[in-house]
Amino acid sequence: MSQGYPITIHKEVELRQSSLVLGWSEDGGNLGRKATDYLNRKLKGQEFAEIEPEDFFPFGGVGIRDNLAQFSESKFYACSEHELVVCQSDSPGAEWYKFLNSVLDVAEHCCRVKELYIIGAMVSLSAHTTPRRLLAVVNSAEMKEVLSRYELAIDMDYQTPPGGRPTLNSFLLWMAKGRNILGVTLWVPIPFYLAAMEDAQAQKKVLSFVNERLDLKIDFSDLDQEIREQNEKLALARSRFPQIDDYINRLESNLMLSEEENGELIKKIEDFLREGA
Amino acid sequence: MGIRLYQEPQLENPILVASWPGIGNIGIIAVDTLRRILRAEEFGEIAPWDFFYPKQVLIRKGVLEYLEFPSSKFYFKRAGGKDIIFFIGEEQPTEGGRMYAEGRKAYHMANLVLDVAEKFKCCRVYTSGAAVALIHHTTKPRVWAVPNSESLIPEIRGYRNTVLMSDIEGRGGHGNITGLNGLLLGVAKKRGFEAICLMGEIPVYLQGLPLSYPKASKSVLEVLCRSLEIEVNLDKLDELDQKVERRIEEFYQQIPLEIRGQLDKLKHVAYAQPAEPGPITEEEEKRIMEGVEKFFKKRGEGG
Numbered sequence: 078m079s080q081g082y083p084i085t086i087h088k089e090v091e092l093r094q095s096s097l098v099l100g101w102s103e104d105g106g107n108l109g110r111k112a113t114d115y116l117n118r119k120l121k122g123q124e125f126a127e128i129e130p131e132d133f134f135p136f137g138g139v140g141i142r143d144n145l146a147q148f149s150e151s152k153f154y155a156c157s158e159h160e161l162v163v164c165q166s167d168s169p170g171a172e173w174y175k176f177l178n179s180v181l182d183v184a185e186h187c188c189r190v191k192e193l194y195i196i197g198a199m200v201s202l203s204a205h206t207t208p209r210r211l212l213a214v215v216n217s218a219e220m221k222e223v224l225s226r227y228e229l230a231i232d233m234d235y236q237t238p239p240g241g242r243p244t245l246n247s248f249l250l251w252m253a254k255g256r257n258i259l260g261v262t263l264w265v266p267i268p269f270y271l272a273a274m275e276d277a278q279a280q281k282k283v284l285s286f287v288n289e290r291l292d293l294k295i296d297f298s299d300l301d302q303e304i305r306e307q308n309e310k311l312a313l314a315r316s317r318f319p320q321i322d323d324y325i326n327r328l329e330s331n332l333m334l335s336e337e338e339n340g341e342l343i344k345k346i347e348d349f350l351r352e353g354a
Numbered sequence: 355m356g357i358r359l360y361q362e363p364q365l366e367n368p369i370l371v372a373s374w375p376g377i378g379n380i381g382i383i384a385v386d387t388l389r390r391i392l393r394a395e396e397f398g399e400i401a402p403w404d405f406f407y408p409k410q411v412l413i414r415k416g417v418l419e420y421l422e423f424p425s426s427k428f429y430f431k432r433a434g435g436k437d438i439i440f441f442i443g444e445e446q447p448t449e450g451g452r453m454y455a456e457g458r459k460a461y462h463m464a465n466l467v468l469d470v471a472e473k474f475k476c477c478r479v480y481t482s483g484a485a486v487a488l489i490h491h492t493t494k495p496r497v498w499a500v501p502n503s504e505s506l507i508p509e510i511r512g513y514r515n516t517v518l519m520s521d522i523e524g525r526g527g528h529g530n531i532t533g534l535n536g537l538l539l540g541v542a543k544k545r546g547f548e549a550i551c552l553m554g555e556i557p558v559y560l561q562g563l564p565l566s567y568p569k570a571s572k573s574v575l576e577v578l579c580r581s582l583e584i585e586v587n588l589d590k591l592d593e594l595d596q597k598v599e600r601r602i603e604e605f606y607q608q609i610p611l612e613i614r615g616q617l618d619k620l621k622h623v624a625y626a627q628p629a630e631p632g633p634i635t636e637e638e639e640k641r642i643m644e645g646v647e648k649f650f651k652k653r654g655e656g657g
Contacts, residue, residue: 171449174403216418231416243411243421251408251421 082179083129086187090125090155092162096192096291097184099164101245105198106267106276112196112283113154113165119295122154122163126187128179133169151176153183159293162188168245177249181256192220193253193260194290195246196283198276201266202339204328205311209282212264214247216254220261227286229263263287268328269339270346277303314349321345357466359398363430367477368437369582372467374446374534376454378567380554381482381535382442383591384574389440391586394429400466402426405447405459426463428470434584439474441467446534454533464534464541471547479542479549480581482574483535484567487522487555490620491602495555495570497577498522500531502543506550513577516552552577559609559617560602568595 098116100109116122127150134149141147151166162184169176184190199212213229215221221231237243246262253260263286265279281300288295315322324334324342334342373385402423410422424445431438446455447463455463471479485498497516501507510518519529531539531551542549554570572591579586609617 173407214413214416214418218417221417233413233416235411235413237410237412243408247411247413247418247421248408250418251411254418 082175082182083132084126084179084183085129086126086183088123088125090123090157090162090188092155092157092160092188092190095160095162095188095190096194097162097164097188097190098194098196098287099166099180099249100196102165102167104196105200105272106274106279108198108265108267108276108279108283109196110165111275111280112287113163115280115284115300116156116161116163116287116293117154117165120156120159120161120163120293122156122161124152125155126153126183127151128166128176128183132172133176134167135170151180153187155188159291161291161293162190173245173248174252177245177252180249181252181258184258185256190258193250193258194287195249195260195262197244197246197262197264198272198279199264199266200269200272202328202333203266203268204325205268205271205276205278205308206325206329207268209265209267209276209278211282211286212266214250214262214264216250216260220259223259224261224290227290229286270343273343273347274350275307277307310350311346314346318345318349321349357398357400357470359428359470361397363395363397363474365430365437365439365474368430368439368474370439370441370467370471370476370479371482371578372441372443372479372535372538373482374443374455376446376533376535377484377486377561378554378556378565378570380484380556380567380570380574381552383566383568383571383594384482384552384554384578385440386442387571387588387591388575388578388586389429389431389442391590392431392433392438392584394431394438394440396427396429398428398470400426400463405463406445409445434582436582436584438582439470439476441470443534455537456533460534460537461541464538465545467538468541468545468547471542472545476547479538479547480578481535481538481549481551482578483531483533483551483553484561484570485553485555486558486561488620489555489557490617491557491560491569491599491606492621495567495573497573498553498555499577500529500536500539500551500553502539502547502549506548510550513581515573516577557620560605563605565598565601565605566594568598 098113100113102110104110130149139146139148149167154163156163164180211229212233213224213231214233215224215231224231250260250262263283265283267276267279277300281297281304287293315325321342324338327334371385373381375382406424408421408423412419426443429440447459448455449457449459489495499510499513499516499518501510507518510516530536535551539549539551552574554574556567556570560567568591572588572595575588575591606614
């Protein structure tokens with residue numbers, strides 16, 4: 078362990094050659110949180126470590142989610158039967174290098190992690206009826222080769238535009254490379270009008286890959302049911318509100334909406350889904 | 355972690371000239387221009403990880419090829435019979451979305467820079483930044499000099515186009531220098547280095563614009579070069595100034611006539627003797643400041 082790094086180990090875990098799946102709590106479509114919650118629930122993940130928050134998060138009060146006060150946290154769960162470690166964390170607001178080193182310290186020294194899978198959501202201007210894709214960015218040619226047999230798009234070219242900054246996922250991926258941990262960020266495009274809500278299809282897309290790659294044998298019937306329900310709600314919204322239907326029809330025809338129309342669609346869908354359809 | 359020196363040049367009581375970005379990038383343009391003109395050689399850096407978030411990623415065919423961080427580099431050159439160490443910080447290490455460095459990281463960074471100064475037995479430190487002043491953009495900016503030791507004041511009084519804080523009307527010798535360009539001066543004092551911060555004046559109505567102000571960088575550089583007893587050709591800086599001047603003029607013409615009329619009075623400000631009465635009245639000064647604030651507030655509201 079790096080000296081002075083604020084890690085608390087609650088319980089020793091016995092892992093020989095594990096993989097780490099990491100999701101951020103505040104992701105588009107709540108993808109990182111929902112996907113890591115799902116893995117923990119299905120694979121009986123046991124919390125064993127956490128990163129102490131004081132260096133990384135502002136303490137100007139608390140956030141509220143689903144009526145409950147929240148507190149910034151970064152927790153690790155072990156699914157020992159599957160040689161899997163799940164990390165669910167809020168994104169740090171400061172001391173990123175120290176924070177990401179802490180994540181990798183737990184991964185490397187407590188769990189002997191060999192591969193890192195980072196979940197990330199991308200806001201997309203497509204309709205929810207467009208099949209979700211899985212885009213991957215790897216930290217080595219070796220990892221690209223390893224993942225070449227899966228249904229992933231690993232051909233992205235990207236350079237940070239002027240005034241922009243790399244994502245925390247790129248930062249972590251780069252640091253993992255420095256420790257010879259094979260890593261990949263799994264990006265799922267999420268329809269913009271679901272970005273502040275949830276997107277079960279996106280969850281299924283990323284989880285199906287993780288399931289196949291790590292041979293987890295997860296039964297997704299409950300998630301399939303969620304997808305059906307979400308699709309039904311969105312179909313209901315379209316049938317009740319011609320304006321919503323018109324906007325989504327246009328997106329399905331690859332037509333762009335104006336900024337104002339985008340905003341209106343987001344509001345109408347969010348209102349509809351929050352009111353319980 | 356910390357300082358990484360690629361080589362250890364043999365330097366004789368060098369002078370350290372350091373700068374980070376700030377208002378109008380006045381200091382960093384001055385220092386970096388001199389470094390380029392003298393073709394100073396890079397010899398070390400401060401590792402960025404503990405200070406900065408990365409600034410750029412390059413992904414090619416799905417593979418993350420590199421992540422680039424803001425640089426903090428040391429250079430050296432012998433010129434005018436003196437050894438000079440340059441330090442150029444590409445960004446100030448900020449916390450919590452602030453514009454300028456402050457707190458623990460800033461103090462740590464300042465100390466690392468001075469560790470190098472100490473290692474090479476630097477005899478003096480210069481920093482450089484901006485001084486927001488009630489001047490017009492067509493007038494030649496002065497340089498406000500702030501030393502960290504009483505013994506430097508007589509020397510500064512001998513600099514051309516340069517004033518001490520006590521020479522600035524209404525300041526009574528007081529003020530503050532935000533960020534690392536100022537902090538380094540203080541930390542240098544604590545560690546026993548004599549140091550001077552040279553700040554080029556920038557018109558008050560330009561301080562919030564995302565523009566550099568090379569006219570002031572030139573004023574700083576003129577003072578710095580005389581102090582270092584070196585002669586350099588500043589034509590490149592003049593070219594840059596002309597380009598920026600055109601953009602400033604475009605901006606200036608957008609300022610409502612009523613406020614511009616007030617600002618035009620600043621063209622006639624001539625700071626010959628600090629003790630002389632100002633060429634604009636206090637009432638006019640107040641009106642100018644109110645007009646500038648009103649204009650920027652309106653711009654902010656209008657997006």
